[in-house]
Amino acid sequence: MGWVPPRPGTDPRALRGLRASFAFAFAGLRYAWKSQRNFRLECIAGGAALGLSLWLGVGLVEVLFLILVVLALELLNTALEAVVDLASPTFHPMAKAAKDTAAAAVLVSSVLSAAIGVVLFVPPLLRRLGLAS
Numbered sequence: 001m002g003w004v005p006p007r008p009g010t011d012p013r014a015l016r017g018l019r020a021s022f023a024f025a026f027a028g029l030r031y032a033w034k035s036q037r038n039f040r041l042e043c044i045a046g047g048a049a050l051g052l053s054l055w056l057g058v059g060l061v062e063v064l065f066l067i068l069v070v071l072a073l074e075l076l077n078t079a080l081e082a083v084v085d086l087a088s089p090t091f092h093p094m095a096k097a098a099k100d101t102a103a104a105a106v107l108v109s110s111v112l113s114a115a116i117g118v119v120l121f122v123p124p125l126l127r128r129l130g131l132a133s
């Protein structure tokens with residue numbers, strides 16, 4: 001077996017363990033950003049939605065929640081893809097089921113967030129553009 005990372009939860013120096021946990025989590029974010037085009041697109045779309053919500057005065061908390069749900073599921077999808085590639089480098093119907101179902105979770109959350117986004121954004125946008133009172 002190769003290098004084994006330290007296990008943060010078992011580090012007796014609690015603060016150091018916490019710092020290591022954050023470092024691992026940020027490494028995961030970096031991996032997703034570098035390897036997943038969808039994650040980058042979702043971050044950009046999320047940034048645009050945040051800017052729009054500030055401009056239109058739409059609730060930031062609601063918008064942040066919708067963005068973070070999609071990003072968190074995309075991160076889980078990325079993690080699952082890595083595990084499946086490790087466990088099943090060649091074609092297997094269960095590997096396909098796992099990857100397709102994880103991708104479906106991202107799709108469901110994205111469609112739901114987009115639908116709620118339309119409900120949140122369209123009325124204030126129309127008012128801002130003078131197309132509704």
Ligand SMILES: Nc1ncnc2c1ncn2[C@@H]1O[C@H](COP(=O)(O)OP(=O)(O)OP(=O)(O)O)[C@@H](O)[C@H]1O
Pocket residue numbers: 036038077081084085088089090091092093095096099100103
């Ligand atoms: N080991 C495998 N066995 C069977 N089917 C697989 C396997 N690996 C990938 N697939 C199929 O190919 C599809 C794409 O897999 P891939 O690993 O390329 O994901 P991806 O296109 O990078 O996904 P995403 O766009 O979410 O990052 C999967 O959804 C699945 O249907």
